[in-house]
Amino acid sequence: QKQIKIILIQFWTLQGTSSEINKKYLYALCTLELLGVNHIPERILPGLLPALERKFNYKKFKKEYEEILIIENHRVKVRCMRLIQKVVKLELENKEYIELLRQVVMQVTGQFREGDTNEWSELFQKALQVKRLLSEKILNIHDILELLQMLEDDCKMYSYYWIQRGIAEQKVSNYEKADNYFRKAIFINKKSYQAHHALA
Numbered sequence: 001q002k003q004i005k006i007i008l009i010q011f012w013t014l015q016g017t018s019s020e021i022n023k024k025y026l027y028a029l030c031t032l033e034l035l036g037v038n039h040i041p042e043r044i045l046p047g048l049l050p051a052l053e054r055k056f057n058y059k060k061f062k063k064e065y066e067e068i069l070i071i072e073n074h075r076v077k078v079r080c081m082r083l084i085q086k087v088v089k090l091e092l093e094n095k096e097y098i099e100l101l102r103q104v105v106m107q108v109t110g111q112f113r114e115g116d117t118n119e120w121s122e123l124f125q126k127a128l129q130v131k132r133l134l135s136e137k138i139l140n141i142h143d144i145l146e147l148l149q150m151l152e153d154d155c156k157m158y159s160y161y162w163i164q165r166g167i168a169e170q171k172v173s174n175y176e177k178a179d180n181y182f183r184k185a186i187f188i189n190k191k192s193y194q195a196h197h198a199l200a
Contacts (some may be wrong), residue, residue, distance in 0.1 A: 021052050022061050024123045027092050028100050029078050034061075034136045035126045035197035037104075039103075045108040048100055097138055098147050101127045109154050114189055125160055141171045159185040159192050166198055 028048050031133070032040060046053050062069060070077050104127040111120035126132070128148070133139050139147065148165045155161035166181035185195035 033078050033081040037126050039077040041076045048103045130164045144168050145194045159189040163194050
């Protein structure tokens with residue numbers, strides 16, 4: 001408990017001194033933690049916020065938040081995330097949340113095939129899980145629909161994408177569209193329990 005309190009105090013103190021760019025990247029990591037992403041490969045981290053990528057210095061970022069970050073096997077995560085969440089508001093704009101999630105998806109599509117279960121498919125699924133995005137209040141349903149629309153060309157080969165798109169349409173009572181999307185998911189993967197369950 002004492003160590004956790006020290007970490008939180010350090011985090012709180014850093015809020016006033018860290019660069020805006022580093023804060024944004026920390027908020028991005030925290031957002032992904034809220035979605036259940038346990039770690040992010042270091043190589044894709046800089047690209048998660050494209051508007052800031054050129055000015056982002058990963059070495060300085062690691063040094064600035066060394067008491068808060070855990071880095072193992074070229075993967076990075078934020079420690080004590082739930083406690084940190086109690087003392088700091090994640091200050092990203094809606095468009096930044098949308099772009100963050102879009103970039104996660106763009107970085108991992110093509111790294112796995114339909115039916116594969118690996119690190120990349122896990123990132124893909126957690127970044128697009130409609131119910132979690134809503135429950136954690138990261139995006140509202142209209143922003144989620146916008147995000148899913150933006151990703152259609154890159155994700156249309158995955159049944160999971162169509163399932164989430166169907167769930168999103170259900171949330172706004174577009175049942176005909178939802179039905180169509182669930183059927184697309186089943187066409188891609190006839191054995192998908194998720195797709196059949198969602199359609200039912």
